[in-house]
Amino acid sequence: MRNNVLTDNSNVHYCTGCSMCAVSCPGKAITIALTKDGFYEPCIDEKLCTNCGLCKKSCYKFDNNVLYGNENSSVVYSAIHKNRHELKSSTSGGVSAELMRECIKQGYKVLGVAYDYQKNIAVTKVASSIEDVEQFKGSKYFQSYTIDAFYKSLNDKSNQKYAIFGTPCQIYAISKNIDLNKDKDKFLLIDIFCHGCPSMNLWTKYLEYTKESTGISQFNRIEFRSKTHAWHEYCFTFHSSNTQYSSKKINDPFYTIFFDKNAFNRVCYNCKMRSSLAYTDIRLGDFWGYQYDTNTTGVSAVVLCSDKGKNLFKDVCNEFETRQHTLEETIVAQSYGKLHSCNDKLRKYTLELLSSDLSMKEVMKAYKRTYSFKKKIKIAAKNSIKHLPQKVYLRIKKIVHEI
Ligand SMILES: Cc1cc2nc3c(=O)[nH]c(=O)nc-3n(C[C@H](O)[C@H](O)[C@H](O)COP(=O)(O)OP(=O)(O)OC[C@H]3O[C@@H](n4cnc5c(N)ncnc54)[C@H](O)[C@@H]3O)c2cc1C
Incomplete structure (x- = not known):
């Protein structure tokens, strides 16, 4: 009987594209590729597959029993980095980079998400030095390609410790895998509040549109959520060798479709992992909500879910202006605990537009007619x-x- 992530029909959720199936396949029968709709999914070489079923063990698709928990024991802070440069160059309050640097000092290797300027994709990478973690600053708002970094860290049989930063679905998969392999002590897991991941086709089209409208063919740095117009005002800043360009704070095509939620990965609409604190040591995010709604420079939400997480934050908290909050105050304006309603017809239409030959401008014209x-x-x-x-x-x- 066929027994792998693609041929078994007992799945209860959709694929997250985390790549853990490929990482855990002993026969290397699974590769990860982008679908026509622009999401990472596994492809299986049936000739190499022995139907051992290991790929299903850390897969969210087959988990009928996603855990919640840690809500009552979690400790929550708002945090604003005291260093202006650190604050400006981060998405929220600059907690992620500070934790990464501290992890390196404590002997961890750090996994975070960098942008590959040749391939124009987000990639999870392993960093061993403080200089290396700089590339992880800033949120790249689409799926990251994880397989090589996950493989390296999970198959390292030495005593090397790893701190892994990722979306809740990626951290869920890592947590499941290290539970199975009884390897928990070596790993520290940090995830983020997550709204969802849109199609890579949205990013690819948007990037082409930006290159055309600015006349710049190669960018050497992109701030995916720059604070040029203030922290709450989502915009991109593109840097080339001799100039920089920031997108407008209204009607930005990328953020219009992102916030309309019509081009998300199917699993993101009713994702349970974004509403669970059971698989992570720390959850990071923006401190949205009325408490900081006039702040323009950025505030992080830091949810400490385990003793490991609490101890690590203690080591860096002097770098921040902090205030303790309740979890309720933190999640009031988050997708945490909420489902996104999915208009299947509109989603299909949006994904078709994004995978077509139409330009971003033509896509937006057709899209806004809906x-x-x-x-x-x-x-x-x-x-x-x-x-x-x-x-x-x-x-x-x-x-x-x-x-
Ligand atoms: C797809 C996505 C959706 C998000 N949705 C929300 C939300 O709804 N609410 C909220 O409060 N926060 C959300 N965030 C998190 C937020 O944008 C910041 O990443 C977080 O607050 C950390 O900011 P910082 O200032 O501490 O550090 P930063 O310097 O901004 O660090 C960014 C961190 O995000 C990681 N990262 C970057 N891109 C990706 C990616 N594609 N996949 C996985 N990890 C990545 C980096 O490794 C790093 O750890 C989302 C992030 C992503 C990538």
């Missing part, structure tokens, strides 16, 4: 407020949140 009148009015109202001077805009925002 907007209802009510949605158009809502967007116009929101955008018009964003044109006001920042002080006035922040005041209005505060009043709206107080109501």
Whole structure:
């Protein structure tokens, strides 16, 4: 009987693209490739597959019993890096890079997500030095290619310790794998609050559009969520050797589709792992919500889920302005505990547009035709407020949140 992640029909969830099936396959029968829709998925060479079933053991698709827990014992802080450069060059409050540096000092190798400027993809890599972890700064808002780094760290039979940073689905898979291999002590796991991962085709099309509209063919640094217009105002900043360009804070094609949630990986709509703290030592995110809604420089949410996580944060907390909070305050504006409703027809249409030969501009034109009148009015109202001077805009925002 066929017994692998693709041919077994007993799956209860969709594929996350984490690559753990390929990493755990003893016969190297599984490779990971992008689908036409732009998501990583396994391909199996049936000639090499022995149907041992090991690939299913750490796979979310077959887990009927995802654990929750750690909510009551978790300790939560807001954190703002005291160093202005660190704060500006991070997505939120700059906690990730500080933890990574501390891990290196404590003898860990660190796995984080870098951007490959040749292949234009996000890749999980292994870093051994403080200089190496710099490449992990900043969120790249699409799936990362994990297989090589996961393979290296999980098959290292020495006493080398690893600190692994990733999305909740990636950390879930790592946690399952090290549980099976009774290897837990060597690993420290840090995940992020996660809204979902959009199709790689969205990024590829957006990048082409940016190259065309700026006339720059090669960027040497990209800030995927730069703070140019302030922390809350999502935008990209692209750097080339002699110039830089920041996208507008309204109507950005990438972030429009990202926040509309019409091009996410199928599993992201009802992901249970983003609402579980059972597989991670620390969860990091933005401290969204009314408490910091007028902050413009960035605030991290830090949820310490285990003693290991609590001890590590203790070692770096002097670098931050911190305040203790409840978990409820932290998750109020997060996707944590929530399902995203999925309009299958609209998602299919959006993914078709993104995998077509149409330019980003043509895609947006066709995509926006699907907007209802009510949605158009809502967007116009929101955008018009964003044109006001920042002080006035922040005041209005505060009043709206107080109501
Ligand atoms: C797809 C995605 C969705 C997210 N959704 C939310 C959300 O809904 N709410 C929220 O509060 N925060 C979300 N985040 C997390 C947030 O954007 C920041 O990554 C986090 O707050 C850490 O910021 P920082 O200032 O501490 O460090 P930064 O210097 O910004 O560090 C970024 C960290 O993210 C990791 N990373 C970067 N790209 C990826 C990737 N593609 N996959 C996995 N890990 C990656 C890096 O390894 C590093 O650890 C999301 C991140 C991603 C990648």
